[in-house]
Amino acid sequence: MGQKILLLGNYRHTITVVRSLGRAGFSVVLGQDDYDVVAQYSRYCSETWAHPKLEDHEEGFGLALEGFAAKRPDVPLVFPIGESMLVYMIQNAARFPTLKIVAPAISTVFNCLDKKRSYDIARKAGIPVPGWLLAGSLEDLQKAAREIGYPCVVKPNRSNRYFFGRKAIVCRSPADVSRSFQSWPEGKERLIVQRYIESDRPNCHFRAVDGKLMEYYEHMVVRTDRIDETGFEIDGVSVAPTPILRDYCSALIRALNYSGVGCVQFLTDRSKGKAYFLEINPRLDATCALPYAAGVDFPLYAVQCLLPEGMPESVSTVPYPTGVRIHYLMGDLQGLVRGLEDRSVSALKALRWLYRMGKSSLSAKIHLTFQWNDPGPTIRLYGNLLKVFRGRHRKQAVDSQKARPEQPTRAA
Numbered sequence: 001m002g003q004k005i006l007l008l009g010n011y012r013h014t015i016t017v018v019r020s021l022g023r024a025g026f027s028v029v030l031g032q033d034d035y036d037v038v039a040q041y042s043r044y045c046s047e048t049w050a051h052p053k054l055e056d057h058e059e060g061f062g063l064a065l066e067g068f069a070a071k072r073p074d075v076p077l078v079f080p081i082g083e084s085m086l087v088y089m090i091q092n093a094a095r096f097p098t099l100k101i102v103a104p105a106i107s108t109v110f111n112c113l114d115k116k117r118s119y120d121i122a123r124k125a126g127i128p129v130p131g132w133l134l135a136g137s138l139e140d141l142q143k144a145a146r147e148i149g150y151p152c153v154v155k156p157n158r159s160n161r162y163f164f165g166r167k168a169i170v171c172r173s174p175a176d177v178s179r180s181f182q183s184w185p186e187g188k189e190r191l192i193v194q195r196y197i198e199s200d201r202p203n204c205h206f207r208a209v210d211g212k213l214m215e216y217y218e219h220m221v222v223r224t225d226r227i228d229e230t231g232f233e234i235d236g237v238s239v240a241p242t243p244i245l246r247d248y249c250s251a252l253i254r255a256l257n258y259s260g261v262g263c264v265q266f267l268t269d270r271s272k273g274k275a276y277f278l279e280i281n282p283r284l285d286a287t288c289a290l291p292y293a294a295g296v297d298f299p300l301y302a303v304q305c306l307l308p309e310g311m312p313e314s315v316s317t318v319p320y321p322t323g324v325r326i327h328y329l330m331g332d333l334q335g336l337v338r339g340l341e342d343r344s345v346s347a348l349k350a351l352r353w354l355y356r357m358g359k360s361s362l363s364a365k366i367h368l369t370f371q372w373n374d375p376g377p378t379i380r381l382y383g384n385l386l387k388v389f390r391g392r393h394r395k396q397a398v399d400s401q402k403a404r405p406e407q408p409t410r411a412a
Contacts (some may be wrong), residue, residue: 006078010130018042021079024297033051059094062095078332115155116192128275152170152194153196153230181390203236204218205296223356233286239323261298263283328348
């Protein structure tokens with residue numbers, strides 16, 4: 001086997017990273033916490049390493065990784081997938097001096113994840129940003145919403161810190177603000193209140209070297225797993241590079257002196273066609289399976305940036321196919337179930353959701369987790385789903401039995 005690399009973080013695109021690096025000749029060691037990491041069932045995963053869950057036992061995770069690094073000098077590379085693992089690794093890099101971390105520079109990461117900083121950098125680079133204000137209290141929040149105007153979007157200032165289980169909340173009236181924010185979100189010092197724009201959402205994947213754009217791939221988000229479109233992407237399609245968006249990406253990458261891979265997200269106003277900066281993620285996009293299927297291998301590019309031989313400096317001239325659709329059926333199902341449970345999806349909307357889900361699944365050429373020659377992760381994923389449904393059914397049966405009144409016994 002080739003050079004060994006440790007992957008940390010169980011996300012939907014971890015499967016794509018395992019396949020990419022395994023096919024490229026790397027020996028993939030997959031970190032595994034108490035959650036079932038389905039990517040371990042890929043034929044391209046060489047071994048697993050069990051560790052404490054970062055979110056629950058941060059110090060325990062750090063001690064375990066120190067022990068791993070000491071015992072496994074044959075694994076010199078670590079690839080953090082997802083923002084919480086990325087932030088932890090770059091903040092604590094000094095604890096693991098023998099490990100090379102696959103990530104952009106620490107200053108770049110924090111400039112990207114802090115929305116205020118990224119908005120300021122984008123504005124100075126000549127990129128339009130929707131109007132926004134910072135809020136540090138409930139009173140500030142209500143005032144900022146009035147100044148920005150309704151509808152507006154409220155979100156954490158730090159991209160890797162969700163609130164109330166959400167990435168963002170759309171408020172269409174003062175009543176929405178009062179209902180959604182009865183208390184200040186725990187652990188959130190500041191929130192962003194931003195003008196809401198009815199828009200499409202292009203995602204621009206890239207590779208950069210010393211502030212120069214080297215590889216570019218653009219796709220459009222078709223649907224997310226929330227009815228108000230503030231959730232995670234479940235349906236997307238590749239599109240030809242949009243010149244203005246590519247220029248904006250180049251300007252932003254230059255301003256950040258960016259090296260590595262990442263993804264810039266924009267909003268395109270449906271009525272005016274004007275593009276606005278939404279955010280930049282200093283990591284792989286969750287839909288990197290789409291460019292990967294077209295031969296634009298961003299997981300491999302991320303690792304090659306660290307290797308002595310590096311990447312060729314010329315920009316790729318190979319055009320990628322457009323109109324290729326990607327679908328995440330599991331995320332689609334989970335979004336529908338959650339919408340029914342929290343009553344954001346009515347019975348009529350559920351029927352429409354099911355129709356669109358079927359249409360997306362049938363028309364997609366790329367399915368986010370599934371490949372015919374590597375079916376193990378997807379089989380396990382849906383096996384886990386069946387276990388969840390069975391567990392719910394049993395619990396409901398037990399609860400129903402307990403709720404029944406006791407029947408009087410007959411006298412002998």
